[in-house]
Amino acid sequence: MSDANTQMVEQYRNNFLREVEENVEEGEWVKMCMQCGVCSGSCPLGPHWDHPPQELFMMIRAGKRDEVLQSTSMWMCTSCYNCIVRCPRELPITHIMHGLAHYAKRLGIAPKGQPTEKFSQLFWNNLVKTGRVNELKLGLALYFMNGIGEGIKTSLKMKDIGLGMLLSKRLSPMELIGGHKCKDAKGLQSILEKAQELEAARIPTAGK
Amino acid sequence: MSDEIKTGAYICKGCGLGERLDCDQLATIAEREGKAHIVKQHDFLCNAEGVAMIQNDIDNEGVNRVTICACSRRSKTEAFHFDNVAIGRANLREGVIWVRPDTDEARETTQEMAADYVRMGCAEVKYMTPPHVSADVASDDHILVAGGGVVGMTAGIEAAAAGYPVTIVEKGGVLGGSAHDEYKRIPESMPYADPEDTGVAEMVAKVEADSRITVHLNSTITKTSGAPGRFSADISTESGSTTTANFGAIIMASGARNYDANQLPELGYGKTPDVVDQAGLEKLAIEANGGPIKRPSDGKEVENVVFVQCAGQRSTKEGHLPYCSGHCCLTSIKQAMYFKDQNPGIDTNIIYTDLRTPGAGGEDFYRSGQDKGITFTKGVVSEVTANGGSVQVKFQDLILDQEVNESADLVVLATGQIPNSGIDIEAAPAEDEEGGAPEVAVESILNLTYRQGKDLPHLKYGFNDSHFICFPYETRRTGIYSAGPVRRPMDMLQAKEDATGAALKAIQALENAKLGRAAHPRSGDLSYPSFRKEGCTQCKRCTVECPFGAIDEDEERYPQFNEARCRRCGTCMGACPVRVISFENYSVDTVGQQLKNVDIPDEFDEKPRILVLACENDAYPALDMAAQNGNHYSEFARVIPVRCLGSVNTIWVTDALNSGYDGIVLMGCQKGENYQCHFVKGSEIAHVRMSKIDDTLEQLNLEKERVETYEVAITDIERAPKLINDMAEAVEKVGMSPFKF
Numbered sequence: 002m003s004d005a006n007t008q009m010v011e012q013y014r015n016n017f018l019r020e021v022e023e024n025v026e027e028g029e030w031v032k033m034c035m036q037c038g039v040c041s042g043s044c045p046l047g048p049h050w051d052h053p054p055q056e057l058f059m060m061i062r063a064g065k066r067d068e069v070l071q072s073t074s075m076w077m078c079t080s081c082y083n084c085i086v087r088c089p090r091e092l093p094i095t096h097i098m099h100g101l102a103h104y105a106k107r108l109g110i111a112p113k114g115q116p117t118e119k120f121s122q123l124f125w126n127n128l129v130k131t132g133r134v135n136e137l138k139l140g141l142a143l144y145f146m147n148g149i150g151e152g153i154k155t156s157l158k159m160k161d162i163g164l165g166m167l168l169s170k171r172l173s174p175m176e177l178i179g180g181h182k183c184k185d186a187k188g189l190q191s192i193l194e195k196a197q198e199l200e201a202a203r204i205p206t207a208g209k
Numbered sequence: 210m211s212d213e214i215k216t217g218a219y220i221c222k223g224c225g226l227g228e229r230l231d232c233d234q235l236a237t238i239a240e241r242e243g244k245a246h247i248v249k250q251h252d253f254l255c256n257a258e259g260v261a262m263i264q265n266d267i268d269n270e271g272v273n274r275v276t277i278c279a280c281s282r283r284s285k286t287e288a289f290h291f292d293n294v295a296i297g298r299a300n301l302r303e304g305v306i307w308v309r310p311d312t313d314e315a316r317e318t319t320q321e322m323a324a325d326y327v328r329m330g331c332a333e334v335k336y337m338t339p340p341h342v343s344a345d346v347a348s349d350d351h352i353l354v355a356g357g358g359v360v361g362m363t364a365g366i367e368a369a370a371a372g373y374p375v376t377i378v379e380k381g382g383v384l385g386g387s388a389h390d391e392y393k394r395i396p397e398s399m400p401y402a403d404p405e406d407t408g409v410a411e412m413v414a415k416v417e418a419d420s421r422i423t424v425h426l427n428s429t430i431t432k433t434s435g436a437p438g439r440f441s442a443d444i445s446t447e448s449g450s451t452t453t454a455n456f457g458a459i460i461m462a463s464g465a466r467n468y469d470a471n472q473l474p475e476l477g478y479g480k481t482p483d484v485v486d487q488a489g490l491e492k493l494a495i496e497a498n499g500g501p502i503k504r505p506s507d508g509k510e511v512e513n514v515v516f517v518q519c520a521g522q523r524s525t526k527e528g529h530l531p532y533c534s535g536h537c538c539l540t541s542i543k544q545a546m547y548f549k550d551q552n553p554g555i556d557t558n559i560i561y562t563d564l565r566t567p568g569a570g571g572e573d574f575y576r577s578g579q580d581k582g583i584t585f586t587k588g589v590v591s592e593v594t595a596n597g598g599s600v601q602v603k604f605q606d607l608i609l610d611q612e613v614n615e616s617a618d619l620v621v622l623a624t625g626q627i628p629n630s631g632i633d634i635e636a637a638p639a640e641d642e643e644g645g646a647p648e649v650a651v652e653s654i655l656n657l658t659y660r661q662g663k664d665l666p667h668l669k670y671g672f673n674d675s676h677f678i679c680f681p682y683e684t685r686r687t688g689i690y691s692a693g694p695v696r697r698p699m700d701m702l703q704a705k706e707d708a709t710g711a712a713l714k715a716i717q718a719l720e721n722a723k724l725g726r727a728a729h730p731r732s733g734d735l736s737y738p739s740f741r742k743e744g745c746t747q748c749k750r751c752t753v754e755c756p757f758g759a760i761d762e763d764e765e766r767y768p769q770f771n772e773a774r775c776r777r778c779g780t781c782m783g784a785c786p787v788r789v790i791s792f793e794n795y796s797v798d799t800v801g802q803q804l805k806n807v808d809i810p811d812e813f814d815e816k817p818r819i820l821v822l823a824c825e826n827d828a829y830p831a832l833d834m835a836a837q838n839g840n841h842y843s844e845f846a847r848v849i850p851v852r853c854l855g856s857v858n859t860i861w862v863t864d865a866l867n868s869g870y871d872g873i874v875l876m877g878c879q880k881g882e883n884y885q886c887h888f889v890k891g892s893e894i895a896h897v898r899m900s901k902i903d904d905t906l907e908q909l910n911l912e913k914e915r916v917e918t919y920e921v922a923i924t925d926i927e928r929a930p931k932l933i934n935d936m937a938e939a940v941e942k943v944g945m946s947p948f949k950f
Contacts (some may be wrong), residue, residue, distance in 0.1 A: 013615050014556045015582055033579050036587055059608040062584050
């Protein structure tokens with residue numbers, strides 16, 4: 002746990018709001034929410050969220066740091082942009098949701114086992130390796146995300162589709178070994194490393 | 210011009226009248242039955258030639274009664290305005306051809322309808338006299354302003370700028386009222402982001418520098434008598450000296466006082482000095498003067514502050530104010546900014562249930578508050594308690610649905626405004642709990658010598674009567690206008706706009722008084738009620754029922770009409786049981802003769818007659834508009850416009866029933882608390898009178914269904930014709946009246 006995670010947050014004080022403003026992408030918009038609830042009503046997945054956006058914003062203002070950052074809610078956002086379009090205060094709600102998720106992830110307190118979070122990590126790892134997304138590896142990694150047993154089951158279920166793609170040359174088994182790369186994968190990696198370094202300098206908790 | 214009556218009837222053939230109606234027959238009726246001396250038809254009566262034709266008859270033929278048989282009296286008013294003659298209008302267009310289908314079957318009844326309106330128009334004018342200017346004409350230009358707060362000063366400055374001398378009477382020792390005790394005000398101009406200087410000092414300087422404005426401090430108005438144009442007021446100082454002066458109009462700007470927060474012990478007020486009301490915080494802010502605000506208990510610099518909205522208001526609890534005071538949300542935002550602007554690190558939490566930020570800049574100011582980091586929490590505070598060095602605020606967060614205990618250095622209660630509206634003259638003595646306003650010994654503000662009481666009538670919750678939307682500054686006392694929080698809760702900006710409006714109305718009133726003309730809503734009307742003293746029984750109904758307190762009683766206990774106070778609604782005329790009250794152009798006879806001159810067909814003709822008495826303010830226009838939209842109604846209806854349903858004398862109903870009408874429909878405006886009646890009480894009084902008409906029906910052995918009274922709005926363009934048709938159906942059910950001769 003980082004220092005920020007252990008710091009005392011008082012209820013209905015501005016501490017956590019300030020933390021969000023400083024660290025979360027578009028976080029400076031949170032205070033402008035007027036609690037009308039249009040975002041929550043517009044979200045197609047709203048009923049499945051523990052805390053819809055409006056509530057998240059109020060929780061931030063109420064200083065509920067742990068509950069917000071450990072929530073699975075913002076990970077549920079599918080970027081449909083309904084809320085942004087409808088927000089009368091023109092808050093970039095979708096971006097704030099991703100910003101919150103990202104911040105929680107950085108702090109290492111994002112909920113474990115949340116599928117979106119897992120997939121995002123797989124995607125990133127996959128991409129960074131070669132500079133290109135290796136679809137075969139990503140797909141398989143996704144199948145085996147929750148263990149070998151479930152991975153085999155899913156693979157068998159999807160085998161006809163896989164074979165079909167193989168026959169129509171939409172899928173190359175050769176990708177399993179190495180796979181295609183961008184011209185200078187090493188170069189890309191060092192770019193990303195540098196970027197992470199800069200971010201870490203900007204935000205103390207980053208880079209973990 | 211001789212006194213001899215000479216009637217000219219002019220029948221228009223334009224707008225399809227010529228095609229739909231047999232105008233020659235109408236002309237014959239005007240001549241034979243209407244006894245018009247001159248009858249003329251014209252293809253296009255409202256054009257210059259038609260108007261010139263009428264004017265020529267007035268100038269050269271001695272015509273002094275003009276009946277225009279054309280469109281509604283609400284159309285072509287400028288074309289058909291002639292000086293020094295009485296004018297009647299037979300409504301053949303909106304009243305006949307536009308409300309009937311253009312079919313062969315309907316032709317006969319449509320013609321009968323038109324013929325009746327011609328008879329009515331000719332009969333009416335014979336009983337009218339051209340109005341003469343009242344003797345009650347006075348021309349004092351001086352405007353009296355009761356109250357020297359922001360409203361009073363604005364009214365004074367505006368009236369003086371328009372060239373009228375002003376006297377401001379202020380009870381306190383300084384000008385400025387409650388704004389004098391404020392640190393800053395809610396912003397009044399773009400970008401509506403920060404609190405502004407109150408501007409009171411500049412206003413006071415402006416008032417003091419204006420040679421047209423006289424200020425009486427530490428003074429009250431101890432007596433007011435007279436009428437618009439000739440008010441007389443005694444202004445007494447605390448020390449007891451009194452000066453008397455004359456005024457043309459009065460502006461009531463006595464403002465509001467703060468709700469007594471001591472009535473809110475559950476919110477901690479009085480238990481710890483660290484719970485203050487909004488006025489208390491203004492005081493702290495003035496003391497801090499831009500530096501850190503310190504809490505009263507120990508002088509510690511405030512680090513977190515909680516604002517409790519709707520403290521003791523918008524609540525049905527006993528002793529609380531039931532209404533929203535309108536300014537408190539903005540005021541709390543402003544006060545939270547006192548802290549945030551000084552030190553953004555201070556936590557400010559505004560706990561509200563509905564944040565209301567009225568006015569053009571309201572939303573911007575709210576946004577600015579959010580931008581400055583004020584926390585807005587939707588919640589309900591249940592308890593505030595002192596807890597050692599801090600104040601504990603217990604509230605239910607309505608968004609997160611949780612109970613919270615927040616500790617704060619200072620708590621501000623947003624309490625409401627209570628109007629300084631003087632004595633409630635309509636309240637039953639000794640009993641006064643309805644409004645919810647707490648009992649305080651009330652002093653009269655104006656001390657009017659009017660028969661009906663010392664102050665302006667109240668409407669609700671102790672606020673002075675005023676119509677919020679249609680005629681905000683009008684009160685039920687002509688020439689006296691209320692402005693500011695005395696008529697409804699409001700903030701400073703609204704109060705200033707209010708004061709400007711009231712100043713203009715006051716000027717209008719005294720200018721009208723100079724010319725002997727009515728003020729709102731029959732602005733410009735020269736007629737006024739007079740009574741036949743020999744017939745008067747001194748029953749006092751007119752003096753009691755006049756909605757405007759225009760009628761006093763003289764030494765012999767006869768009614769004494771103050772024409773300048775009169776709004777010409779005719780409620781007195783409707784009230785008079787012996788029918789001695791009349792206007793020159795509107796009387797028991799002008800309407801009575803109209804309804805008596807309608808041709809009542811034989812019982813066996815199956816052609817009933819329905820009399821519709823429609824208020825000219827809302828119901829009659831609604832019928833006109835219905836006609837314009839092609840909404841038809843029964844061919845048996847005969848509509849007579851009345852000034853107000855309050856002017857309907859029950860004799861008209863009795864006469865109509867006696868002469869064989871089968872049904873009577875009365876249409877007035879909405880009555881009660883949310884009244885639309887332009888004369889405030891007229892419609893209400895009429896409804897009371899008509900509730901007693903059943904006795905008359907019983908005496909005549911007639912069915913109750915034959916008389917109906919309705920509240921009709923100007924927008925009821927479908928309902929109004931339907932009400933007439935409903936009566937036609939009802940008549941069909943109960944059968945024809947047996948009183949046809």
